[in-house]
Amino acid sequence: MTALAAPPTEPPATDRRPGTPGRRRARAGRTMHGGKLTYAILIVALLISAFPFYWTIVAASRSNADLAKVPPSLLPGPNLMRNFEAVMEEADIGKALLNSLIVSGSITVGTVLCCTLAGFAFAKLRFRGRGALLAITVGTMMIPPQLGVIPLFMLIAELQWVNQLQAVILPGLVSAFGVFFMRQYLVQSLPDELIEAARVDGASSARIFWSVVVPIARPGMAVLGMLTFMAAWNDFFWPIIALSSQEPTVQVALRQLGGGYVHDQSVIMAGTLLGTLPVLLVFGLLGRQIVGGIMQGAVKG
Secondary structure, three states, X not given: OOOOOOOOOOOOOOOOOOOOHHHHHHHHHOOOOOOHHHHHXXXXXXXXXXXXXXXXXXXXXXXXXXXXXOOOOOOOOOOHHHHHHHHHHHOOHHHHHHHHHHXXXXXXXXXXXXXXXHHXXXXXXXXXXXXXXXXXXXXXXXXXXHHHHHHHHHHHHHOOOOOOOHHHHHHHOOOHHHHHHHHHHHHHHOOHHHHHHHHHOOOOHHHHHHHHHHHHHHHXXXXXXXXXXXXXXXXXXXXXXXXXXXXXXXXXXXXXXXXOOOOOHHHHHHHHHHHHHHHHHHHHHHHHHHHHHHHHHHHHO
């Protein structure tokens, strides 16, 4: 009796030969790990980046005499709460924090909304003069903002907005950088097929924006929101012109700290620490969206 021949083996479902699609898919799904040198470089970069914030904490918890020692101490001291109390006495930091939150939050919401609308129009809508308007918008980024201070102050003085928060909020509600940023993001991330499908279903441009564009643009909006919030929070030049010491923002209030013949650096650092905490909080809330937006842009690129 002759032995039955073994049935032919079927080829594997995924071809693992070099250069085949299966090989490329397996390689793309594998987690890449850096070597020891990569991790060492990352740790060094992390320490260098975090040291200024750590030194702010150390200086805010020490006295001015401790900071004058050579070499200075690198460990936090016991004077943090005392320096915070000195900050509260020398400047109305509570009102300054509230004003900065109102100004930065309003500018951030307005900039993200307006720039996303304009970016969507420039990226996906067809209208006469679109290229010229985009060129003019981008061209305004080359004009130094200091050139517009005098006419802008004359305008807010005519409107009787001097020493009022709207004098700082309204000029920053739209930025040319934000329009260009959202336009570039939507060009890459928003397929034309989605807009055409929504048009076929009878959706208007406003419905398309809220139901289609906003969900796709959310990572880019988070990145723009974080950048805008940081820029508005750290702005000093225009608020010190438009506002007085009775209605200060954080940066204007910090100017009043550590006065005297010898500046008290520990009190200044304590005020700086108080002014930095809201930015860290916003970054913690939007950090995942920011990283997701950066990674999505990198994959699409």
